[in-house]
Amino acid sequence: MHERIVITGAGVISCLGVGVEEFEGSLYSGASGVKPSELFGEHEITAEIRNFTPQQWLGNKGIRVLDRSARLLCVAVHQALCGSDLRLDDSGQGDPGLGMICGTMFGSLHSITSFDWSGLVEGPNYVNPMEFPNTVINSPAGQAAIKYKLRGINSTVCAGLASGLYALHCGAEFLRFGRARILLAGGMEELCEESVLGFGKSGLISPSGSLRPFGKNRDGTILGEGSALLVLEGEESAAARHAKPWMEISGFGCAHDAQSVSAFRVRAEGATASIQEALASAGIGPEQIGCIVSGASGSRTGDEMEVRALQNVFQDRLGKIVICAPKAAVGETMGASGAICALVAGIALRRQATPPTAGLMDGDTSLLLSKDPQPFDGEYALVTAFGCDGNNTSMVLRRWMQ
């Protein structure tokens, strides 16, 4: 029950590239994927994956039935398996100890809406039965399991913007209870016309087309898309297959504090409690945190809430801890964002430097944010993922040391 849960690899696809190496290179160069959209017209600003050609990883076979969300997840699975010395299973047997937990906020919203639209316009007898399976929220995880013969636990979790960190936490718990040997855990979110339109209508998107986490003149978020999966296993499993751990999941905290599903709690009770619980479950104090990877996404109230929560926990030391907000570069990837931030934390721990926070202006904040990479000396990173639906999660990751 108390086994250490280590991370031995990762797969990622985002507007900053495919695979950890490409993602890391773009992120640390200060690049940003926030640009006029090719998918939805130039008047929309998004952080989308351009020229997405999944065939180069997934091949052509069976790809027609996969919608964009399943394709994104499959590319991340492909990268994760290749990047962690888990061979792609070509025996066709599959591994009953290998599973996946996918965090998502909307799942395959576009497939769901299109299917309904087709029935509404053409009549229920004309919907394409091949498209029906894609209308369940867990379809990307199910499709990925079929494609990569993942026969172990297959779960999908949704906690809004906290979905990615919840997936990592659930994965760690499943491993501790001995329910699987290796789990690919993280998140996935597609950009689609329904989410772009819906977020736009709800007033959450930046009218100025800029994503400026913690910025003085921040005016909303920019949607992104992608998928990140971390390869989770127990310390013993990693040792048995001579896989080199990269970091470990030390602590997790969650707290719900909504009074409605569409407003941040500026008093930050839940956000604060989640950080405190994550630190307590890692068995460390706030002074041991070397860097913070924040989920801040340019929301006026959300970022204000986050600053308050960090102040509540770190107090005077907050101005001395390096912090970064990767959503400035990768956009608000919703259900994927917690996993992307956890991946960034892992990279930062390995490099002992946080990546730049793109789009930062001078005098924006008293936090230790920078347009450049910031070196630090520390074993632990804190990752935050707070949502306006009341879900607040925090995770403590530790650089691997025996």
Place this chain on the structure above:
Amino acid sequence: MRRVVITGLGVVTPIGSGWRNFWEALLAGKSGIGPVTSFDTSSFPVHIGAEVRDFVPEQYIHRQTPENLGRASQLAVAAALLALQDSEANLARYDRHRVGVSMGTTSGEPLFVERYNNIRKADGLKAIPGEMLPKYPCNVIPSNIAIEFELRGPNLMIPTACAAGNYAIGYGFDLIRAGRADLMLAGGADAFSRIPYMGFARLGAIARERCQPFDKNRQGMVPGEGAAVLVLESLEAAVRREAQVYAEVLGYGLSCDSHHMTAAHPQGDGAVRAMAMAIDESKVGIEDIDYISAHGTGTPTNDRAESIAVRALFGNRAGKVPMSSIKSMLGHTMGAASAIEAVACALALRTGMIPPTINYEEPDPECDLDYVPNQARETHPRVVLNNAYAFGGNNASLCLARYAV
């Protein structure tokens, strides 16, 4: 690790709300299936469904404005209220950060997608109202329960389609067992929607007249809706507050067929592994299982695969373990189904009665087990298994036991 018990039950179903009405109807073999009323089915080849009729959200939702919640959230909050009342747990005495919610669903709040498309068709995309999107992501269901009862602990939606209820109960069980929470509301909810109805109809999976799981002439499943919430807590806490204990949760198993998105593995590969894992984790043996609550949707392939899986795992004992499908009465309530079935399992353990499979007339040589045909039976089960299978090849089996002081 702590032992975990069920101390409260709340159901909102097509055959009745509140566990007493529900249980009475189940044992009497009452069907909740009838002509669909929530949308016009004249352009469909089939017309029956299992809807929750006469549901008055205002009876259950007090801290929020009921019409601001999607129907799945409304059903879920109602089930949560009934479960909390039934448990007699006094929330004022709990650290709210240690009281959480874990729910499952297939479609979340699909009526917002329907509304989106209706508006789009009638008035164009410009007319889509801004307040709709935040109410749609499926995790609003557990969030709305937390808001209604001011719960600040873990809050998770596990949308693993028609096995989701068991997944969610499993997660709640894990949190209590590991001491991460003191009280969990766990279950599932789904609202009746044209989206799955169109899909199942197009696949030819919906029965025309009635649901007849395991019968030779079974024609398919019947889509339904509903919600169930179970109150989970540690045995120690339950004993301390002198709570009624319906059953103990012993363990569960999850697996994936990785075979086909909609069809079960023909040999029941994943189903066998999920049952075996649940039994193993529960530290009981196959010989201890006294009753199986079947997934039993009523489609030809599902019922055959499930029967094959049970026979593969139980061997010669298979035909001696009664296995019934309450979907014969409730229809398939999607993400709520396995949570409602877990409630039925808890009541079977508590009362000694097991519910029947109704509409069972002609045995199928490919389904040769004891399906408890048409009549409830008094068998006093001690250990039961609750099976649930889903699109995506997701399988979940939950093992519950009678709790004797």
